[in-house]
Amino acid sequence: MRDVVYSFGTLPSWAEVYRLGEQPRRAASVCRYVKANADVNREPWAHDEGFGGQAEARRAVTALYEAHALGLIRLGVVMLGDRAAAEDVVQEAFCGLYRRWHALSDIEKAPSYVRSSVINGCRSALRRRVRQPVGFAGDRPGESAESVALVSEEHRQVLAAIRRLPDRQREALVLRYYLDLGEEDIARTMRISRGTVKSTISRALAALGRILGEQS
Amino acid sequence: MNTLEERVRAATRAVADTVPRDSVPPLLLPPGDPARSRGGSRSSASVWYRRLAPLGAALAVVAVAIAMVSLGQAVHKSAAPPGPAPTGPGPVQAGPAAASYAATDQVPPYYVSIESHGNPNFNPSYAVVRSTATGSALGTIAAAGGGTVVTATASPDDRTFVLDEQPWVPPQSHANQSFEPRTFILFRLDSSGQPGMLTRLPMSVPSGALMTGFALSPDASQLAIAVEPNDVKADPGLQQIRVYSLTTGAVRIWSADGTIGFGPDDARSLSWTGDERTLAFDWTGNGPGVHVGVRLLDLRSGGGALLAHSRQAVSLVDQGPDSGTPAPVVSALPATAGTSPSTSASASLPPSASTAGFGQSLASPTGFGQRLASTAGFGRSPGASPTVSTSVAPSPVPGTHPALATSLPSSGPIASPDASPVAHPQSACQQDSIITLDGTTIICGAIAEIDSSVGPTTDTGVPLQRGAVTGFFEFSVATGKATRILGYWRFGRVGALSVDVLWSNASGSVLIGVIPDAGSGRVGVISGNEFTPLSTSPASASPFLNTW
Numbered sequence: 001m002r003d004v005v006y007s008f009g010t011l012p013s014w015a016e017v018y019r020l021g022e023q024p025r026r027a028a029s030v031c032r033y034v035k036a037n038a039d040v041n042r043e044p045w046a047h048d049e050g051f052g053g054q055a056e057a058r059r060a061v062t063a064l065y066e067a068h069a070l071g072l073i074r075l076g077v078v079m080l081g082d083r084a085a086a087e088d089v090v091q092e093a094f095c096g097l098y099r100r101w102h103a104l105s106d107i108e109k110a111p112s113y114v115r116s117s118v119i120n121g122c123r124s125a126l127r128r129r130v131r132q133p134v135g136f137a138g139d140r141p142g143e144s145a146e147s148v149a150l151v152s153e154e155h156r157q158v159l160a161a162i163r164r165l166p167d168r169q170r171e172a173l174v175l176r177y178y179l180d181l182g183e184e185d186i187a188r189t190m191r192i193s194r195g196t197v198k199s200t201i202s203r204a205l206a207a208l209g210r211i212l213g214e215q216s
Numbered sequence: 217m218n219t220l221e222e223r224v225r226a227a228t229r230a231v232a233d234t235v236p237r238d239s240v241p242p243l244l245l246p247p248g249d250p251a252r253s254r255g256g257s258r259s260s261a262s263v264w265y266r267r268l269a270p271l272g273a274a275l276a277v278v279a280v281a282i283a284m285v286s287l288g289q290a291v292h293k294s295a296a297p298p299g300p301a302p303t304g305p306g307p308v309q310a311g312p313a314a315a316s317y318a319a320t321d322q323v324p325p326y327y328v329s330i331e332s333h334g335n336p337n338f339n340p341s342y343a344v345v346r347s348t349a350t351g352s353a354l355g356t357i358a359a360a361g362g363g364t365v366v367t368a369t370a371s372p373d374d375r376t377f378v379l380d381e382q383p384w385v386p387p388q389s390h391a392n393q394s395f396e397p398r399t400f401i402l403f404r405l406d407s408s409g410q411p412g413m414l415t416r417l418p419m420s421v422p423s424g425a426l427m428t429g430f431a432l433s434p435d436a437s438q439l440a441i442a443v444e445p446n447d448v449k450a451d452p453g454l455q456q457i458r459v460y461s462l463t464t465g466a467v468r469i470w471s472a473d474g475t476i477g478f479g480p481d482d483a484r485s486l487s488w489t490g491d492e493r494t495l496a497f498d499w500t501g502n503g504p505g506v507h508v509g510v511r512l513l514d515l516r517s518g519g520g521a522l523l524a525h526s527r528q529a530v531s532l533v534d535q536g537p538d539s540g541t542p543a544p545v546v547s548a549l550p551a552t553a554g555t556s557p558s559t560s561a562s563a564s565l566p567p568s569a570s571t572a573g574f575g576q577s578l579a580s581p582t583g584f585g586q587r588l589a590s591t592a593g594f595g596r597s598p599g600a601s602p603t604v605s606t607s608v609a610p611s612p613v614p615g616t617h618p619a620l621a622t623s624l625p626s627s628g629p630i631a632s633p634d635a636s637p638v639a640h641p642q643s644a645c646q647q648d649s650i651i652t653l654d655g656t657t658i659i660c661g662a663i664a665e666i667d668s669s670v671g672p673t674t675d676t677g678v679p680l681q682r683g684a685v686t687g688f689f690e691f692s693v694a695t696g697k698a699t700r701i702l703g704y705w706r707f708g709r710v711g712a713l714s715v716d717v718l719w720s721n722a723s724g725s726v727l728i729g730v731i732p733d734a735g736s737g738r739v740g741v742i743s744g745n746e747f748t749p750l751s752t753s754p755a756s757a758s759p760f761l762n763t764w
Contacts, residue, residue, distance in 0.1 A: 058245055061243070061245065062243055062245070065243040066243075069240045069243065070235065070237060070240050073235055073240060074232035074233075074235045075232070077231055077232055077234065077235055078228045078231055078232050081231065083234070083235065086235075087241055091241075091243065091244065094243055094245070095245060095246060098245050098246070126392055126395070127395055127424045127446050152230070154223070154227070155226065155227035155230045155231065156227075157337060158223050158224060158226075158227035159227050159228070159231055160337060160387065161337070162224065162227070162228070163392050163394075164392065164393060164394045164479070164480055165479055165480070166426055166428055166444065166475055166477070166479060166480065167426070167444065168453075168475050168500075168502075169475070169479065173224060174228060177221060177224040177225045177228060178224075178225070178228035178229065178232065191502070192502050193507075195508065196500055196501065196502070196507065196508060199500055199508040199532070200475070200500055203478045203479075203500065204479075205220055205221065205224075206478055206479075206647055207478045207479030207480075207482075208220060208224070208479075209220055209712055209713065209714070210478075210479060210758060210760055211337070211479065212220075212223075212337075213336075213712070213736040213758055
């Protein structure tokens with residue numbers, strides 16, 4: 001793998017990230033690759049479709065992870081308030097991408113796929129939660145990200161209110177105001193129309209105002 | 217950009233920044249071929265990951281910005297008004313005393329307030345029965361076992377209430393209060409307003425499900441709830457309306473892919489007509505197309521597909537040119553607040569204005585609400601409407617209630633006329649919409665920020681106050697068009713952008729609602745352009761959590 005360092009604010013395209021693995025993208029090229037590599041050729045069925053074999057998939061998914069894990073873990077922390085749970089969700093999302101690598105018809109769809117996976121994973125995690133004992137020490141695994149004194153009381157209130165919103169309102173709000181996604185990207189990530197994105201965000205803000213009582 | 221949006225940005229980024237750049241754990245893919253890993257369960261993958269993940273391991277990662285996609289366009293866009301601009305909003309006019317409304321049976325005599333000791337986000341809540349006329353407490357109901365009372369719903373007889381209870385989640389916990397299980401408590405008030413015996417109802421909402429709607433039927437024999445079931449893996453967008461018989465426990469379920477209501481515990485996202493044939497619900501659909509509005513569920517069906525058994529009565533979506541939707545639903549509004557369409561539209565609209573939606577009969581909806589609600593009990597007689605203001609250009613009233621002094625509008629023109637909810641009432645209706653008992657009218661509260669440059673700001677320059685325009689819009693169930701506006705007011709200084717309709721009489725001529733003030737909002741009676749503040753408790757968890 002090439003050693004590529006991106007400066008802050010310079011985002012690699014997903015195709016560019018994929019090419020970090022220096023792997024061919026077309027099925028025909030994959031076949032040539034397989035013929036030239038006997039060790040990979042032991043599993044010929046793995047190369048019938050998609051973007052190549054096991055080693056290639058591992059390299060490509062790992063490259064994607066290295067480029068985007070930080071942002072996605074932070075997204076998970078915003079949604080869940082729990083670092084360990086967020087890391088779990090992101091790991092699961094990339095494992096899912098790896099499992100589906102052969103079925104991926106378009107490499108450009110990888111970003112929205114993995115981001116949607118993280119969003120859905122956070123949704124499931126929120127609902128799986130059981131009440132936990134309170135008053136624990138600060139160094140416990142699973143520590144709430146908000147309870148490490150890095151987040152103010154005002155922020156804790158807002159975050160608690162965001163997590164009380166219905167799934168779609170919470171997700172639309174985070175995508176809009178945390179990730180700064182535009183309507184089109186939010187619509188694609190959430191698989192809803194642009195009109196619904198607008199309305200959902202507007203409703204989410206109204207609900208949030210209610211929950212908070214806007215105690216500025 | 218208003219304060220709330222900035223607060224969301226600041227809070228989410230603050231918690232995101234607790235993850236240092238150099239602390240990302242390595243990706244640990246399952247051994248073997250990815251194709252053979254297909255179908256592996258989440259749980260097994262999770263166990264596998266946890267087993268292998270070395271604590272404290274770190275991997276140098278490519279530095280990327282947290283924002284993966286560049287800033288998109290603003291959500292709220294101002295578009296040209298679809299119709300002629302009506303006469304501008306006026307100041308709040310003081311109405312008659314609250315006691316006079318109660319004494320003449322124009323509003324219900326009792327209400328239930330959800331209250332708490334301290335910040336309701338950090339303390340459990342309880343219910344208090346109060347007098348509408350005086351605000352005095354008549355009885356208090358706390359949740360069993362240290363739980364919390366979340367919200368309430370009332371039948372139109374103003375004697376029967378149902379409370380929604382949950383186990384209380386301490387704020388230090390990781391658990392989400394909204395996903396706690398729910399049980400329901402029914403009680404009736406005696407002739408003096410005292411709550412009687414509490415009855416725990418047989419239905420419940422399990423842990424992990426989210427309730428976003430809650431409404432007791434007019435005869436108090438059925439309870440309708442809107443639920444997102446806890447099946448996020450199988451069907452993450454599933455939304456259900458469940459209607460339970462309180463006598464037999466039988467339930468009918470309608471399902472669709474979308475969202476009902478404006479948030480958790482939103483009691484008024486569901487509302488019944490007096491004949492109990494129709495349940496109105498605030499709907500946001502999923503999938504392609506624009507499906508946001510108020511739909512009417514035909515309760516004569518035994519359950520099934522929610523959309524197939526309901527019809528959209530009012531579209532609540534931005535009708536601007538970028539929305540990809542056809543012509544605006546509302547082409548014009550009567551310029552006179554509080555007057556009936558048949559008397560105001562022809563006189564106030566210019567000749568070129570479209571009059572679509574005006575002069576329509578409000579008494580002949582098709583297939584809905586045929587039996588009027590005059591038999592439903594207290595205060596629902598259509599003939600009970602009070603005198604409404606008919607002044608075309610509202611002017612300040614010297615006797616304006618002192619309590620409203622801080623929220624009276626400032627002089628001068630509206631800073632941004634396009635922000636008026638009249639320009640886009642549908643998109644401005646961002647709170648509950650309720651149907652009147654007679655089934656003819658859907659009412660929503662609308663608010664638009666008009667000037668965010670006034671008043672004090674935070675350290676970072678975010679305005680804490682702004683101006684606002686409100687309107688309580690009434691839409692014809694038969695046509696979907698706006699037919700009347702009450703409470704068309706302009707406020708020079710407000711805190712929260714609070715507006716909501718909490719109760720309506722049978723015809724929609726008298727409302728109880730929330731309007732903005734310097735804080736989080738004020739509750740009162742709305743009739744025409746008159747507002748009568750009602751006494752609410754300082755311990756009230758929110759002005760929206762008062763139930764008539």
